[in-house]
Amino acid sequence: MKLRFLVLAGILAAPLLAQDAPKRPRITGIAHAAFYVSDMAKARAFYEGFLGYQSPFSIPRKDPKEQLVWIKINDRQTVELFPGSEVSPETDRLYHIAIETDDAEAMRLYLQSKGVAVPPKTAIGKIGNKNYFVKDPNGNTVEIVEYLPDGWTMREKGKFVPDTRISTRMSHVGVMVGQLDASMKFYGEILGFTEIWRGGAGKTLSWVNLQVPDGADYIEFMLYNKVPTRDVMLTKHHICLEVADVAKAGAILQSRTLPAGSKAPDAMKTGVNGKRQINYYDPDGTRVEIMEPSTFDGQPVPPSKAPPPLPLPPYQPLDLAGLPVKE
Numbered sequence: 001m002k003l004r005f006l007v008l009a010g011i012l013a014a015p016l017l018a019q020d021a022p023k024r025p026r027i028t029g030i031a032h033a034a035f036y037v038s039d040m041a042k043a044r045a046f047y048e049g050f051l052g053y054q055s056p057f058s059i060p061r062k063d064p065k066e067q068l069v070w071i072k073i074n075d076r077q078t079v080e081l082f083p084g085s086e087v088s089p090e091t092d093r094l095y096h097i098a099i100e101t102d103d104a105e106a107m108r109l110y111l112q113s114k115g116v117a118v119p120p121k122t123a124i125g126k127i128g129n130k131n132y133f134v135k136d137p138n139g140n141t142v143e144i145v146e147y148l149p150d151g152w153t154m155r156e157k158g159k160f161v162p163d164t165r166i167s168t169r170m171s172h173v174g175v176m177v178g179q180l181d182a183s184m185k186f187y188g189e190i191l192g193f194t195e196i197w198r199g200g201a202g203k204t205l206s207w208v209n210l211q212v213p214d215g216a217d218y219i220e221f222m223l224y225n226k227v228p229t230r231d232v233m234l235t236k237h238h239i240c241l242e243v244a245d246v247a248k249a250g251a252i253l254q255s256r257t258l259p260a261g262s263k264a265p266d267a268m269k270t271g272v273n274g275k276r277q278i279n280y281y282d283p284d285g286t287r288v289e290i291m292e293p294s295t296f297d298g299q300p301v302p303p304s305k306a307p308p309p310l311p312l313p314p315y316q317p318l319d320l321a322g323l324p325v326k327e
Contacts, residue, residue, distance in 0.1 A: 021113060022106065022109045022110040022112075022113045023106075023110065024107070024110045024190075024191070024192055024213075025101050025102055025103035025106040025107050025110065026101060026102045026103075026213070026214040027099055027100070027101050027107075027191060027192065027193075027212045027213050027214055027215070028076075028100050028101070028102065028212065028214045028215045029076060029077070029099070029100050029212055029215040029216075029217040030077065030097065030098070030099060030100070030170060030172065030173055030212065030217040030218075030219070031076065031077060031078070031098040031099060031100040031143070031145050032070075032077060032078040032079060032080050032097070032098045032143075032145075033079055033080070033094070033096075033097050033098070033170075033173045033239050034079075034080035034081075034082060034094075034095040034096050034097070034098070034143075035079070035080070035081060035082065035093045035094060035095060035282075035284070035286055036082045036083070036084045036091070036093050036095055036284075037081050037082070037083070037084050037093070037282070037283070037284055038084040038283070038284055039084070039261075039283060040066065040067065040069065040081065040083060042259050042260070042261060042262075042283040043069075043081050043282060043283055043284070044069060044071075044081070045259040045283075046258075046259045046262060046282045046283055047071040047079060047081070047282070048071065049256070049257070049259070050253065050256050050257065050258055050259060050262075051165070051166050051167075051241075051253075051280075051288070052162065052164030052165045052166050052256075053071045053072060053073065053079075053162075053164075053165055054071075054072060054160040054161075054162055055069050055070055055071055055072065055160070056070055056072050056152070056156040056159065056160040057070055057127065057152055057156070058070065059126055059127070061082075061083050062083075063083070066083035067083070068080065068081070068082055068083070069081040070127075072156070072160045072161065073165070073167070073168065073169065073170050073241070074161065074168050074169060075153075075156075075157045075158065075161070076100060076147070076153075077169070077170045078153075079170075079239065080095075082095055084284070091230070092230060092233040092234070092237065093233075093234060093237065093284050093285070093286045094140075094175070094233070094237040094286075095141065096133065096140070096141035096142065096143050097140065097141075097142055097143070097173050097175060097219070098131075098142070098143035098144070098145050099142065099143070099144060099145070099191075099212065100145055100146070100147065101144055101145070101146055102146065103146060104122045104130035104131065104132070104144050104145065104146035105122040105130070107144050107146075108121075108122050108132065108144070111134060111144075111190070114190045116134055116186075116190065117134065117135065118132065118134055119132045119133075124148070127151055127152035127153065128148055128150060128151030128152050128153075128155075129145055129146060129147050129148050129151040129152075129153055130145065130146040130148060131143055131144065131145040131146070132144055136175075136183060136186050136187070137179045137182035137183050137185075137186050138175070138176065138177050138178055138179055138182075138183060140175050140176070166241060166243065166249055166252065166253060166290065167241035167242055167243050167249070167290065169241070169242045170217070170239055170240065170241060170242070171216075171217060171218070171240050171241075171242040171291070171293065172209070172217060172218045172219060172220050172239075172240045173219060173220070173238070173239050173240070174219075174220040174221075174222045174236060174237060174238040174239075174240070174289075175219060175220070175221065175222060175236075175237060176222045176223075176224055176228060176233060176236045176237060177208075177221040177222060177223055177224075178223070178224055178309075178311060178312035179311050179312070180205075180208065180221065180223060180308045180309075180311065181311070182311075183221060184208075184210075187210050187219065188210060191213070192213035193210035193211060193212060193213060193218075193219065194210065194211050194213065195208060195209065195210050195211075196209050196210070196211045196218060197209045197273065197301075197303050198303045198304050199272045199273055199301070199303065199304045200272070200304035200306035201272055202306075203306060204223075204225060204306050204307060204308065204309050205223055205304055205306045205307060205308040205309065206222075206223055206272075206304075206306075207220055207221060207222065207223065207272075207273075208220070208221040208223070209221075220240075222236035222237070223308060223309050224236070224309065224312065225309030225310060225312070226312070227312070231285070234281075234284070234285040234286055234287065235285075235287050236287075237286065237287075238286065238287035238288065238289050239288055239289065240288075240289040240290075240291050241288060241289065241290050241291070242291060242292070242293050243290055243291070243292060244292065244293075245292070246268060246276045246277060246278055246290055246291065246292050247268060247276070249278070249290050250265075250268055250278050250290070253265075253278075253280070253290075259283055260283075261283045262280075262281055262282060262283050263281040263285060265278055265279060265280045265281070266278060266279040270296050271291070272301070273295070273301055274295030274296060274297070274299070274300075274301040275291050275292050275293070275294065275295055275296065276291070276292050276296050277289055277290060277291035277292070278290045
């Protein structure tokens with residue numbers, strides 16, 4: 001009788017435990033990508049003067065002459081430029097990527113319940129938004145951010161969005177991935193991203209695209225099969241700016257002055273995904289992809305069936321010990 005009671009109690013308690021488990025809040029988009037730049041003036045000349053964006057605000061760093069600069073793409077997306085003096089000139093330029101949620105604290109508790117290392121509390125950063133950082137299985141730093149109504153991001157809503165912007169949307173960010181299975185679990189099973197396409201440039205898989213669960217933005221896994229050099233990382237780590245007509249966008253940019261020291265853009269091409277694109281490079285060599293949202297002929301490109309590369313250890317993009325991460 002006692003055994004039957006314990007079994008019955010366990011059965012009744014199971015739904016309650018499931019109800020008590022933290023639920024994943026909404027993830028609505030890619031908020032930003034953050035890069036270290038060696039020369040802030042040249043970087044701003046590229047993102048503002050050449051690409052046509054504006055900076056809504058900035059924050060002084062260690063050196064009063066240096067600033068952390070936000071480049072605004074739209075009301076919910078930015079590129080963050082960090083002073084490069086804070087890291088070795090030989091490091092990769094990518095600092096972190098950020099995803100937007102509607103409840104950062106609920107996300108922290110949810111991630112913690114899934115075994116992800118999280119900070120002890122959700123902080124409010126210098127620009128008035130809730131944010132904290134976690135690591136993905138490849139060593140990439142991922143910021144979780146929630147825009148607060150009185151934060152600087154929402155304060156500048158509708159402002160600093162000039163007609164000179166070459167694009168009004170960052171459709172995706174590209175990050176290097178050597179641990180595909182672990183990454184699929186982290187971004188797919190835990191964060192709820194959905195795979196929308198995968199492609200290969202050779203005999204092995206090269207890219208996997210995963211869309212946020214509550215929006216249209218996506219992360220592009222840049223797969224690799226050997227320890228990447230810095231030049232490779234500069235090309236693989238990238239942002240993609242979406243345009244309706246890449247040829248027209250290219251003509252506009254050709255009429256503008258590319259900042260001194262910037263690598264010349266590649267010629268317009270049709271990628272393996274069937275979309276027309278042009279690759280540009282900021283003064284530090286970070287790739288900025290200008291790409292159309294649809295395939296050139298309107299026909300979908302079937303996903304690749306090529307096998308993924310053999311798993312490799314995380315590439316250790318940056319040793320962030322001791323570096324400031326407050327925004």
